[in-house]
Amino acid sequence: ELKVEQNPLFLSMQEGKNYTIYCNYSTTSDRLYWYRQDPGKSLESLFVLLSNGAVKQEGRLMASLDTKARLSTLHITAAVHDLSATYFCAVDVRGARGKLTFGQGTILTVHP
């Protein structure tokens, strides 16, 4: 059974600080997704990481994938209040594309 674990589950940050969210998964996969969810809203796709060593950046967020370690990171640089949301990582496997297994989610709160 594929398991996906995120940490931390809760993250309270000050504006301007940097931090990293970690996503570990239990089986071989070459595809990892990061999503953002605002309260009462659906999921917004942030990144799709497709290969070992993949790195994607968008604004203050940067995601990376290490398939050998079965680890992805979402790095937040100089956090701002607008980044407050819940962040999910998810994994699917070859032969079952689209059937995502999600991590627990990380609730990020950025304080002034």
Next chain:
Amino acid sequence: SAVISQKPSRDICQRGTSLTIQCQVDSQVTMMFWYRQQPGQSLTLIATANQGSEATYESGFVIDKFPISRPNLTFSTLTVSNMSPEDSSIYLCSVGSGPKETQYFGPGTRLLVL
């Protein structure tokens, strides 16, 4: 990216009744996926809906409780049958789109069962 709509956006239902949720996509897709997000929780895959064949259900979900239709390549329905308060959740449909098969999610249907 795919544009996905769902109806209804929210509903309040009495226990023992059923609700059918619709998912419409702006392009043809082979597979559509239905997820549940219980309050304060992550998302769990309910089933995969393929056009022209029976839906395939994940462990813990059964067709009698969550019947699914997939009449064409742009539309699917999920019915939540004989509802109980434990069915109160957000139900989301998802499709893959684009060269990287990014998985996109609909806006969700927020269901409260009293």
